Amino acid sequence: MVVLAAIAVVPTQAHAEPILQQRCNADSLDVTQGALRVEWARKCGLLKNVGSPTFGFDTGLPASTGGNLIDYQEADPGRNPYGEGAFSGPSQNFEVNYAYVNALYLSGGTSQGTDTWGYQKWSRADTRKRARPLYPTFGSTSDLANASNVQLWPHPTLADCNLYADRAGSMVAQASTYYVNGYCEASCYAPDQRILFADGYTSILDALNARREDLMTLTPDSSLDDVKLQQNTTYSYTAETRDTEHPLYVITTQSGGELRVTNEHPVINGEGRMVQAQTLKVGDDLVKADGTPDSIVDIQKTSHFGKVYNLRPVTQDLVSNVLVAQGYLVGSSNFQNDDVAYINRIILFRSMPSDVIP
Template sequence: MNKIQILGAVAVVAGVSLVSTEAEAQPILLQRCSADNLSPAEALARIEWARKCALTQRVGSPGAGFDTGIPAANGGNLIDYVEADSAANPNGQNAFSGPSYGFEVNYANVNTAFLSGSTSQGVDSDGYQKWTRPATRARARPLYPTFGTTANLADANNFQLIPSSTSCQVLNGGAPAATFYVNGYCEASCYSGDQKVLFEGGEQPILEALNSRREDLVTLSSESTLDNVRLAKNKTYGYTVETRDTAHELIAISTAAGGTLNVTDEHPVINGEGRMVQAKTLKPGDELVRADGSRDPIVGIERVKHFGKVYNIRPVTEDLVSNVLVAQGFLVGSSRFQNDDVGYINRVILYSDVPHIP
């Protein structure tokens, strides 16, 4: 299988571990484009569109698949299809799946729609083998591909392209684009670039950390409680950044001790009860929790306009408590709580020494 191994429920892509806390993982730059914003249902439709187009336009025949040698949960081995030659076409010109997935169509499809888990396969309506995972492993916010005219997002000549709703064409201003590339996979973001996140040695603006691909993230230790907040070394799994500048409305929070926190309205924040809440639900009088565990009452909340990109970050660890970061001195949730674990919003994440019911 092209640079990919599936070991039980653990997926390893191009040698980068998605779950292990011990892995020497390089940060993965996850993409989101607000200007190409889709609902979860629309995102799934985009994912399925990309798979169908890759198979029918690039692969061409159900018999062109290869045996991965990996057992399917429902018997036999998983079969996948490669739509682009990574040696001859490393950037994936006119491919519908990105190079981060090795241009392997079923692998891209199942991992953008589902979290890791047991993988089954069946035959789709066009005769191709298709992978799937249990509904309980479906992503709350699927990762859908977004397209551009060049492979490099930083290229001034990279213009956004939008897939056709009726064909396998990718459109540039309504006309079919002769050349297109997958520029990334859309995912939710949270911070403006000047907001500081805690790394080893101190805080750093998240945009600077992203540009230097800092891995030495500091989060709460998994044993922390609301009455015993402890910090621990962690590693960065990925940064999230929008592909293009977009208009946003941020929640600007000020506290009694003089602290400030500017985040998007759905950003997950720990309140004084140890509960993970969305920033838009906070009000004056509510408390934020500082990195030392002290409570800091909110004295002001404003909605401010921001034009540009917003960012987020996620550690390699998977337990809930170690996915709590320190931003601007306050305890906030990583991007995991906006994507994989949205169900934990409004639940108690940090219990007091005497547990209480969420």
């Protein structure tokens, strides 16, 4: 199922993202429904706001099928900076194909072809499809934190391009007074996992409920030989909307520590690489918060029925998106949301003498 998320491609208002939890609770979709929502948003953005295939612009980016990728902008950021009446978000610059392809696919070569209405449509290889599409959710104001923001829904059959004040699709919202408030996506900590904040460890569920912002992460210049922590700021929390079954890896280390994460959760290993938990094996090392290795002595694959959670800081660089869970260095949801581009790559380089660096 597609689950809620507060991710980097949504509201620009400060501190609005954690509130997206409630928004996605009410607007939860499964994988198939989420993909259909994305297709609907693209269609409506083009037919309602662009109006003609001739209004496309050359992005200058090469298409894997030849030529350059053509996109369509459904709102002028100069005149309509928050995207009133648009179906793609402001962080996507209201570019329809760009929003569409990144909601359904991880990064990769992008091809294009002509759709039913004559517009150029982008796609990527099936192997790059997201397991959980990111689908837009809508509100009556651009600011998700505004007390007057009313949640809006497409018609349940996606039969038209209207937004409705009720999920059943019986009360049409005012013609153009709607905005993309965010996208919905997944997460992967069990609720009892403890994350390091400024005053110590707190379970991720308690942190989410309290909207804790004082997240501790590595400093951007940290390495395995020089691990340093800093107080960062939480950008977003993610949490599932319904209880469901998840594969869970219970990793026990030589020191007696334990880390419980889902199979795809990004973890730093003893080489300083960001790897998925499911690739770890007995004898590999986890890395403690002080940079010391801790050998894995047991891995049990089990399951967790319930909700899982994640979070990410405001910072964008890779190293300061490494945080501390149960005493070990792990990746924030940024590594997953950013198409896992750096999974299995070295994130924390060991310090080297300057005379051996080419």
